Amino acid sequence: MELVTAKTNISRGVLGEAEIIKNKSLLNKWIDEAGTHLTETGNFAKGVQKKAEENFAAIGLPTKRTEDFKYTNIRSYLQDDYAAKNGSASLTESEIENVLIDDFVSVVLINGKYIPEYSRLKNLPKEVTIKSLFKALEEGNEVAIKQFNSGLEKTTNPMAMLNTALAGDGIFISIPENFSCPIPVHIANICTGEAKNFYNPRHLVYLHKNSELTLIESYHSVNHTGKTFTNSATEFIIEDTASLENYILQDEDILSQRNDVRHFTVNTGSRMNSVAISLNGGMLRNDPTIFINGENAEVHLNGLFIVKENCHTDNHTMVEHRAPNCMSNELYKGIIGDNATGVFNGKILVYRDAQKTNAYQSNKNILMGDKSTINTKPQLEIYADDVRCTHGTTTGKLNEEALFYMRSRGLNEKLAKNILLQSFAKEVSNTIKNEAFRTLIEQKIEENIQ
C-alpha cells in the first residue's frame, strides 16, 4: 500500500545511471556463473526474474548507508569476486548423517539444493508434497506457480530481489487443506564449499486452509574450506485458520556468512510461531517479514542469538499489521561475548485499517565482554488509533548481585554464570513446543555458553 511504495521510490531515487549499469553487470556475471536461470520453467518465471533483476539493479547491494542494513554492511562481506554457485550432492551420505534427527522426516539440502537420495521421507504422509521447487514450477504445479514470489514481490529488500534474480533450486512444501501433518518435517541444511562461493537458494512453503505443519530447520557446515556467502529466501503462505510452527537452529562454522530472508503471509484466523536459535556462524543476518493480511491471526516471533569471537549476528524483523483484530508477540534475546556484535532492529507497522491490533515486542541482551557490542533499534509505526502496542529493550551485564548470591551458596563462578545464562535463554527455547527438538536445543545452548 501507500507506505511501501513511498519507501521504494526513495531508495530508487538515489542511484545514478552509471551505478545502475555497474549493478547490472555484476548481476549478469552472477547469472552467468549460476547458469540456472529459471528459463526451463517457462515465461512465467522469466518474467518474475527479469523484474527482480531490474529492481535490484536500481538499488544495488546494501551498504552501511542503506537504512535497513545500517549495522550489517553486506558489501563488506559479499564482494564482486564471489562466484555464484548452485547447490549439489557434493558430499557423501555418511558425511551428512549426523545432522539428521531420527524422530522426524528428514529433508537434506546441500547449499539449498534438495538431495532426495539422502533424505528420509519414509514416514512422510502421502498427503504432503515435498519436492524441488524448480521441479514443481516445471511440472506446472499451480500452487508453486501462483505463490512463487507472491510475498517477496511486495517488499523492497534488495537481497530478496537478488535471490529472485539468481534463484537456486530449493525446496517446495505444500500441506493440503484440513490436513495436520502428524510428524515434524526437519530440513537439514548443509553448507559446504570453498572460498568465495555465493549461493542463493529459494524455497516455498504453502499451508492450505486449516492445515498444520511443524517445520524444523537446522543449519550446519561440513567440509567448508573457505568463507562462503549464502543469500537464502523462503516464502511461507499460511492460508485461513492454518497453523505453522517453524523452528530454526543456526549452527554453522565461522566461515559461513548467511543472509536469511523470510516472508510470511498470514491470513484470516491463522497462527504462526517462529523460533530462531542462532548459535554459530561468522556473519548471520535474519531478516523475517510478516504480513498479517487477515483478521484474528496470531503471530509469535522469537529469537535467541549467542554471538562469540569476532562474529556478527543481525536480527532485522518486520511485522506488518495489515488487518484488524490480530495479535503479534515478538521476543528476541541476545548473549554477546568476546569481540562479537549483535543487532536487533525490529519494526512493527500498524496500518490505518488494522484497528484492535495487539502488538508486543521485547528485546533483552546480555553483554559478556568489555568489547562486546549490541545495536538495538526497536521501531513502532502506527497509523491506526485503537491499538495496544508495547515495546521494550534492555541491555546489561550479567546480574552481579545474583552471581554473588549464587556463589555465596557454593556455586563456582562459571557454574553460576552458566545457570544465569541458561535461564535467560530458556525464555526463548521454551517457546519451542516440540519436546524432542526443545531438548536438543537446550543441550546446544548449554554447549554454547560454556
Added chain:
Amino acid sequence: MLEIKDLKVSVEGKQILKGLNLTVKKGEVHAIMGPNGSGKSTLASVIAGKEDYTVDGGSITFNGKDMLELSPDERAKEGMFLAFQYPVEIPGVSTINFLKTAISEIRQYRGLPPMEAKDFLKVLKEKQKVVEIEANLTGRSVNEGFSGGEKKRNEIFQMAMLEPSLAILDETDSGLDIDALRIVATGVNKLRTKENAFVVITHYQRLLEYIVPDFVHVLYQGRIVKSGTRELALELEGKGYDWIKKEFSELAV
C-alpha cells in the same frame, strides 16, 4: 572457628571497616548491633567474599584457613553461610534446582558422594517443616516475586538445607511479622548445635529473646566499640546509641 583481626576495608576509596576484631568459637551465638551505616553488612559481605570491597589490612581466618585467599563459593564449601539483608531475586532459576546444585558442589568439594535424589527430597521435606516454609515457595524461582518476609524465610530455609558450620544472619528479622519472627528463631534454635556458630546482625532486642546470644557487640564507625552479654542489647534498646556515640567520640579525641 572464626577469627577476624584488625580488619580494614574500603569501598570506592571510602574506609568503612577501620580495624575490626571478632572471635567466634563453635557453639556460640554472637549478636552484632549498631546504628545504620556503621558497617555491619559490609562486614558480613567481606566475610562471604564479596569482591566490590577492598581489604586494606587485617585477616579473616576460618577453621585455621585464610579466607581472604578463597573465592565466595570456596568459603561456602568450607562451611560459611550468609543470609542476605536484601536477598536477590533470580528469575528462571528454581529454588530446588539451585539448592540441589549447591549441595552437590559442596559435597564434591568435601569429597562426599553425591546425594541420592530420594535423600534430597527427604531432607527437603524435613527442612521445610523446620522453618515452616510452604512448598509452593520453594517450588518457585529463587525469591522471584516473594514478599520481604518470604525472602527472609527462604534464606533460613536455604541455611537449613546447606547446614553451614557458621551462619551470618544479616537483619533476617527485619520485615518479618511476629509469627514469622518466632518461626525463624525457632528454626535457628533447632539448627543450633555444639559444633556450629551464628553471627546475628540485628537492630532489635526482640529477636535476641528468641535466639539467646552468648555475646553482643556494638559496631560503630567501622569498629566494634563495645562487647558484652545479652544485657547490653537490653540496655541499647532502652537508651539507644547516643551514649555509645558519645563515649566513642570522647575516646577518639
